[in-house]
Amino acid sequence: MNCGDELNLSCAQSVVADYGSIGGGGGNYVSGTFGTIGGGDANDVAKATTVAGGQVNRASAQYASVGGGLGNVASGSHAVVAGGEFNRASGGYSGVFSGQANSATGIHSAAGSGYNNCAGGDRSLPLG
Secondary structure, X not given: OOEOOEOOOOOOXXXXXXXXXXXXXXXXXXXXXXXXXXXXXXXXXXXXXXXXXXXXXXXXXXXXXXXXXXXXXXXXXXXXXOOOEOOEEOOOOOEXXXXXXXXXXXOOOEEOOOEOOEEOOOOOOOOO
């Protein structure tokens, strides 16, 4: 197994950027300046991003955040995924708050919770 690809608590922690930090867990990776991981397993952050915990979560755009959960990705600038499983926030300033397989791809869009909801338009909010 490779660190960051799968759950692997035996992997070492890696901080390869200035001012990056990891609080605990295993197999976490900080690649950007000021990137922070609180804990968990196999999480990955870029410049000025945060993953608080969980497993296999990724914050890849500047100022993006993932609170926790499993397999969540915040890839839009200032995007947030609070938790849940396999949620994606790829629009700038977008957010997904919980649930499973939800996405917020539009700018300033949000998907609240539930399953497989998509906020695809700018400033959109699906209620389902």
